[in-house]
Structure formats: structure tokens, C-alpha cells
Amino acid sequence: MSGWAQYSRLHARHRRPRTADAARLLALRQGPLRVRGGRPRPRRRHLHPRGRHRRRSRPAQALRAAHPRRPPQWSRSLRGRHQAGRGAVRAGGLGVIPTPPRLRGRTLAAIDAAILWRIGLVRPSPSRGTAPPPAEPTAFWAESRAATPVPLEVRRRGTSENGVRVLDLSGDSGGPGGHPGSRRFAGRARIRSSAFEAPLVLLLHGYAAPLPTYEDWHAWRLLRRGAHAARIDLPFHLSRRVPGQRSGDGFFSTDLDHDRVVFRQAVEDAASVVAWARREVTSRVAVLGFSLGGLVACLLAAVVPLDAVVAVTPPCDLADTMLERCPGRIRRQLGLVGGSGGPWGADAAAARGVLDSALAPVTPRLLHPVTDPARTTVVCAEYDGIVGAGPVRQLAAAWGAELLEYRQGHISVMSARGISRRLHDRLLRTTPVTAPAAAV
Structure with a gap:
């Protein structure tokens, strides 16, 4: 042997x-x-x-030295090109991309398609069968309570090991529905005892979020950087969902007046937390929203002056989202197939006109924000299959806001390399907020 x-x-x-x-x-x-x-x-x-x-033979060694192996073009590092001022900032998502762009786009599209299938399980609220009259944005937001928010009820939950106070927030809310979540909103704040002048960041979750895990992770990262953090549950979500239904069931409806009122309710709830934080915690308040929460953050920035706003892939054109990017299951339920306009018109063109006029108050690019556009950052995903990159770019151009573009999808952009650090850097700016120039 x-x-x-x-x-x-x-x-x-x-x-x-x-x-x-x-x-x-x-x-x-x-x-x-x-x-x-x-x-x-x-x-x-x-x-x-x-x-x-x-060992390789000498001819093999000579051949290898004469023709060294080079990495393919698509595997090189994609570093961000950062421009000063309000210009666009392109950032490579994962640094070194291990797959070709075509295969990468297909993979990210598959992830977004899976999320669309999950969203398709969420049942929209039934419609009254009548189209609402067009709403003028200024008059619509003049009727809201965002300028005079309701007071909060604060209950101390405990103190963590590093001296962070955990507070449960609640208050009166007004919106459609007869369940308890339509009359009361709930949230949670984590306040550092030794950082009074540190900013507070309000976190807003996405559509149909089953748990606030992602927002709690951002809160933990912000606390490590010396800031306060808070989050709230949007209407029809999490603790405010309809009993016996999924998180997000009933938020959207074919009744466009219902959709407008629900968004105004979400903005009023967030404005109550902002007013409480400036009165009891700190004068510096920033807002970070993801997907649906990003749209609520943009609407809040339009009516309430904030120190910083970051919106990650917000669905800032609901008419385009409902007609072009709605899940297939919901499209079949609403009759949006074969060029039909479903419950909003005889064809797609008529339905688009009805949606554009009825949803104008909740379309951010049509509003004049009272928050300084230089303090606003919008994140765009190039391979976004749920919202699309076009509406997000249009919002950044209309407001003159900073635009961060990533070669990611709607979901994968939230875990892109270095994105949390970039977003938190923009949220923790030290410049105080300026007085609003004009209302919406």
C-alpha cells in the first residue's frame, strides 16, 4: 500500500x-x-x-504571464458618483456585482414579483360605486388637523440597559372604518436620557408590513449614533388592522375619497408625534419613510416644516401604480384587463383622468412643500417593479430634492450596501429648521 x-x-x-x-x-x-x-x-x-x-509546466507559465485573466466588465466595482449640492447621486448598490446586469435585473424583478403576489392577497376596501368629485390640493389639506395636531398620551414602558426610555404613544385619530384602529393610533418612542439636543427620527413603515422589525433595526442604529427614534403604525396596519384580517387590508379602496381620507389620517397621526417631540423631547425632528411610509413622509413634509426628510422608493404617483403596476390578482378583480378602466372609466385613458384629478391632493409633485427641498432626499431604485423609477425621479425634479439612485429593486434597495449610513447622515444634520415660506 x-x-x-x-x-x-x-x-x-x-x-x-x-x-x-x-x-x-x-x-x-x-x-x-x-x-x-x-x-x-x-x-x-x-x-x-x-x-x-x-506545478505548471514552463510553457503554461509563459502563456499565463502573456495573457493574464481579466475580470469581466460587469464584475468591476461600481462606486457612487456623488455630486455637490442638490444634484443626483448615483450609488452602486452592492459594490462588486457578482452577476451580469441582465441577470441581476431579472433576479430583482423576481423578488418584486413575489412581493406583488403578497400584496395581491391584501383585500381592498369595497367601493360605494360612485366616483368622487375632483379635489383641489390646497383646500383638501386646509381641512386637515396637521397644523393643529391632537395631544398624545404617553405611557412609560421601561428603561433599557443603556438608559434609553421606551415610551408607548397613543392618541385620537379620525378616519374611515369602525374598528378601534380607525379611532386611535399607536406608536413607540425610544428616548435617550443624556441627549436632549439630539434629533428625533420618526420611522414610517411600508405597505402591508407584518411586523415593525425593519423600523426597529433602524431605531437601534440611530440610537447608537446618539439620536432619539420613534415609529407609529399607519392606519389599517399592525396594531391598527381590522380584527381577523391581514395588515394592510382596507387601506386602499376603489373609492378614491376613501384613499384620500386615509392618507390625510396618516399624515395627521405623524404630525401629532412631530408636535409632541418638539414640545417634550427636542426641537429637531426628521422623518424616514419606506415605500408607503415614504409617501406619507413626503405628504407630511408638504404641510409640516421638518429638519430632514428621507423617502425610500415612495409610490408618489398612485394613478400610475394603480393602473400600470397593480398586482395581477387585484387587476382581474377590478376589471383592469384588456384596456378596460375598471370601476373608474370605460377605458384606461378615462380611468387615468379620473385618478389624476381625484388623487391630486396625495400626489407630492403637485404640492408646494413647506419643508426646505435642500433637506429632502428621495431614494430611487433602477429595477423597481412595484413603484417604478420614473415617478420618483419626477418628484425629485419637481421639488429640487436630492436624488439617490441605486441599481436595486423595490425591496433589495432597503438592504443595499451602505444605504443606512447614507440615510442616517442626511437625517442627523445639525442645521436648524427654517420657517415655512407658504402653505400648500
Whole structure:
């Protein structure tokens, strides 16, 4: 039996040698000892099964030196091109992309398609069967309570190990529906005891979020950087969902007046938390919203002056989202197939006109924000299959806001490399907020 066969049979690499021959073979394979840090350690030598190093022939070495292997074009590092001022900022999502752009786009589209299937399980609220009259944005928001928010009820939940106070927030709310979540809103705040002048960041979750895990993770990261953090549950979501239904059931409806009122209710609830934070915690308040929460953050920035606003892939054109990017299951339920306009018109063109006029108050690009556009950041995903990149770019251009573009999808952009640090840097700016120039 050869030495290599005997060594393999005894498995001397994985267990202690039990015979002198096995110990001799192990020592022969490992080579002489070397001393590192005052402790002798064997030098590992990777031998060919025939007992000697496997080396390339000289012609092979010369050929390799003359023609070195180069990485393909699509595997090079994509570093962000950051421009000063309010210009666009392109940031490479994962740094080094391990797949070609075509395959990467298909993969991200598949992830968004899975989320669309999940959203398709959410049941929209039934319609009254009549189209609402067009609403003028200024008059619509003049009727809201965002300028005079209701007071909050604060209950102390406890104190964590690092001295952070955990508070449960609640208050009166007014919106459609007869369940308890339509009359009361709930949230949670984490306040640092030794940082009074630190900013507070209000986190707003996305559509049909089953748990606030992602928002709690951002709150933990913000607390580590010395800021306060708070979050609230949007109407029909989480603790405010209809009993016996999923989170998000009933938020959207074919009744466009219902949709407008629900968005105004969400903005009023967030404005109550902003007013409480400026009165009891700190004068600096920023808002970070994801997907549906990003749209609520933009609407809040239009009626309430904020120190910083970051909206990640907001559905800022609901008419386009409902007609062009609605899940297939819901499209079939509403009759939006074959060029039909479903419950909003005889064809797609008529339905688009009805949606544009009725949803104008909740379309951010048609509003004049009271928050300084220089303090607003919008995140756009190039491969977004749920919202699309076009409406987000239009919003940034209309407001003059900073635009961050990522080669990601609607879901994968939230875990892109370095995105949390970039977003938190923009939220924790030290410049105080300016007075609003004009109302919506």
C-alpha cells in the first residue's frame, strides 16, 4: 500500500494519529515546524497525491504571464458618483456585482414579483360605486388637523440597559372604518436620557408590513449614533388592522375619497408625534419613510416644516401604480384587463383622468412643500417593479430634492450596501429648521 493511500485510510488530517506510521506520514505531510508567537506550529504543505508539488509546466507559465485573466466588465466595482449640492447621486448598490446586469435585473424583478403576489392577497376596501368629485390640493389639506395636531398620551414602558426610555404613544385619530384602529393610533418612542439636543427620527413603515422589525433595526442604529427614534403604525396596519384580517387590508379602496381620507389620517397621526417631540423631547425632528411610509413622509413634509426628510422608493404617483403596476390578482378583480378602466372609466385613458384629478391632493409633485427641498432626499431604485423609477425621479425634479439612485429593486434597495449610513447622515444634520415660506 502506498504512503498516500495509507494516509487517506487513516484520516490522519482529521484525528490524532494512533500508530507510528500514521504519525510519520502526518509529519512528512506537514513539513518542519515553525515558531509563531512563541508556540511551535506545523507548516502545512499541500502535496499532490503522487508526493510532490503540482506545478505548471514552463510553457503554461509563459502563456499565463502573456495573457493574464481579466475580470469581466460587469464584475468591476461600481462606486457612487456623488455630486455637490442638490444634484443626483448615483450609488452602486452592492459594490462588486457578482452577476451580469441582465441577470441581476431579472433576479430583482423576481423578488418584486413575489412581493406583488403578497400584496395581491391584501383585500381592498369595497367601493360605494360612485366616483368622487375632483379635489383641489390646497383646500383638501386646509381641512386637515396637521397644523393643529391632537395631544398624545404617553405611557412609560421601561428603561433599557443603556438608559434609553421606551415610551408607548397613543392618541385620537379620525378616519374611515369602525374598528378601534380607525379611532386611535399607536406608536413607540425610544428616548435617550443624556441627549436632549439630539434629533428625533420618526420611522414610517411600508405597505402591508407584518411586523415593525425593519423600523426597529433602524431605531437601534440611530440610537447608537446618539439620536432619539420613534415609529407609529399607519392606519389599517399592525396594531391598527381590522380584527381577523391581514395588515394592510382596507387601506386602499376603489373609492378614491376613501384613499384620500386615509392618507390625510396618516399624515395627521405623524404630525401629532412631530408636535409632541418638539414640545417634550427636542426641537429637531426628521422623518424616514419606506415605500408607503415614504409617501406619507413626503405628504407630511408638504404641510409640516421638518429638519430632514428621507423617502425610500415612495409610490408618489398612485394613478400610475394603480393602473400600470397593480398586482395581477387585484387587476382581474377590478376589471383592469384588456384596456378596460375598471370601476373608474370605460377605458384606461378615462380611468387615468379620473385618478389624476381625484388623487391630486396625495400626489407630492403637485404640492408646494413647506419643508426646505435642500433637506429632502428621495431614494430611487433602477429595477423597481412595484413603484417604478420614473415617478420618483419626477418628484425629485419637481421639488429640487436630492436624488439617490441605486441599481436595486423595490425591496433589495432597503438592504443595499451602505444605504443606512447614507440615510442616517442626511437625517442627523445639525442645521436648524427654517420657517415655512407658504402653505400648500
